[in-house]
Amino acid sequence: MLDINFIRNNPDKVKQAIALKHENAASIDQLLEVDTQRRSMIHACEQLKSKRNEKSKEVRELKKKGQDASKIIEETKKIGDDIKSIEEKQKELDSQITNLMLRIPNIPAADVPIGKDEKDNVIVRAWGQRKTFDFTPLPHWELGSILNILDPERASKISGAGFILLKGLGAKLERALFSFMLDVHTSEHGYTELFPPFLVNRTSMTGTGQLPKLEEDMYRTAADDLFLVPTAEVPVTNMHRDEILSYKDLPIYYTAYSPCFRREAGSYGKDTRGIIRVHQFNKVELVKLVKPETSYDELESLLGNAAKILQLLGLEYRVAKLSTGDMSFAAAKCYDIEVWAPGLNKFLEVSSCSNFEDFQARRTNIRFRDEDGKLRFVHTLNGSGLALPRTVIALLETYQQKDGSVIIPDVLQHYMSGIKVIAK
């Protein structure tokens, strides 16, 4: 959420930013109007409260002297009634404001390309050489079928469309990959590994910005009002909710594996083939809590940490700086890492690295005391490091051979109990 003070002082800037993210800018005028009303109400209410406190003191004094206080008590009772009625109205305005505030997106950083959608994203760098084949590379689902490591029919029998069932070395490859990623991030990039809960409460989901806007995209357990995590970002960022950290604690780097659950409502018909877009997938997440003045440098290094995985795996990728129109609700700046999938003949998004500045910190109330003893909001960042299914796709399709077998990259062989190739 944004700072209400900032919105008051820069309504036009905020409206402009909102329009760039395709959100409704009219809510700003509404917000400011309600905000003005609310403030005058607070003022009136506090004056009454002050009066009441004084009168109560008088009652106390009179009673102490054994004198009659019934007249003042009568008066004060009336003040109390007035306070109650103002408070009721004020509460209504409070909830209106909270509601509006939670739906205002973050403001894009100055160097974010202005644009409508993903077509306006800017490719900022590319890594790796395009792999050439002396045969036509197959898409991963055909490789999965040939190697008997993917069982889409039974996955949908068990759970429905959009679920993955891995078998044998396919399952092992999955496990190898996230172990490998966690090891790289902990031992080479300085992240602390976490294993968080995969069910979280409503407050946590609101803190990181999934709620209220995206509730229909989330899986929810009705009996307990808990949500299946759509990414480890949610439990990990919420770890420090309502905490005050010391500047000495920062920066904090966390990495966590989690399955990710997404209903993908509204994306029916897109990427239905194979395992490109599914309701449950594994991911290793990177989360940083940092001092504001360092957050953009931290974003670059986070991006580098995620990309390192693809470099180690020898997979071609490119990095896109997202345009204002393609960025998520909470992000101020975001890079996507896209990996090349030869069988599909296209790039697939495997990571989204974002700086949220203080947007999430404000919602989650994560602050730190700086060198001067002042309380400030931290900046939060996160990125996938990486999402598994699409990494698996790229890996299978890139390292496939003519007979359908797949070579395991050197760095993974250790995690695959020394297996060098997945063959029929």
Next chain:
RNA sequence: GGAGAGGUGGCUGAGCGGCUGAAAGCGACGGUUUGCUAAACCGUUGUGGAGACAAAAUCUCUACCCCGGGUUCGAAUCCCGGCCUCUCCGCCA
């Protein structure tokens, strides 16, 4: 799932209707002392909101003793609901 106990400031812990934004201790910070360290002594030490101010500093008011309601002139304190923690019993991978 059943029975009980409890949630107070950075921490420990008192208070159980008004003089309590909160005793005491610890910690932290500043100062005096000191060759250095330690000790001792003195002082400071919460957060949100509204208003005053062009702004910062500052000041005034207001709220906050897990959260939300209620009783009362007045609530950390009494009542109701919720959440969480602990102990015992049961069940269970």
